[in-house]
Amino acid sequence: MNGADTPAHDYRVLRRHERFRGAVFSVVTDEVAMPGGGSAKRDYTRHVGAAAVVALDDESRVVLVRQYRHPVGRYLWELPAGLLDVAGEDPARTAARELAEEADLTAQRWNLLVEIHTSPGYSDECVRVFLARHLAPVPDHDRYQREHEEADMIVRRVDLDEAVAMTFRGEITNAIATAGVLAAARARDDGWAPLRPA
DSSP, X not given: OTTTTSOSSOOOEEEEEEEEEOSSEEEEEEEEEOTTSOEEEEEEEEEOOEEXXXXXXXXXXXXXXXXXXXXGTEEEEEOSEEEOOSTTOOHHHXXXXXXXXXXXXXXXXXXXXXXXXXXXXXBOOEEEEEEEEEEEEOOGGGOOOOOGGGGGOEEEEEEHHHHHHHHHTTXXXXXXXXXXXXXXHHHXXXXXXXXXXX
């Protein structure tokens, strides 16, 4: 972006007040120096971050998981994904771990597809979405035992073009899944040229 994302003003944090701390995120109020003098308070969540996977098989089908999400009170079609909650773990490794745990799959080929700030108006969460290809099943004896919301998770393979159509019909509303599916379809149509190394 030619440095356009670097602020011309030093929006330094003058004070920080942590209002809540949980396992996944905290809520803070920052007092931030503003251009022209003065300051303003900004409330937001500080998030550990996450990694997600567009797992594409040899028939151009993407792996989707159907998972209950309590804040919206319903099941959503999503990509296999998980938090960056293991200290020092590379996001690509997190993505591989989540693919194995949620979809019982491994992949031989990995690329970085997109990076998403999911809700920059109130959160610093950044999600790296990887493209995984050349899939293989995890052996039965090595499979992860799912619990909580993952216990009734459904795993389905959907043609990539149908997954794109699902986003336009409002059947995929998870922002990470929407971005990942659309980016994968565009990258495929461009002969995979836009892909970056994982």
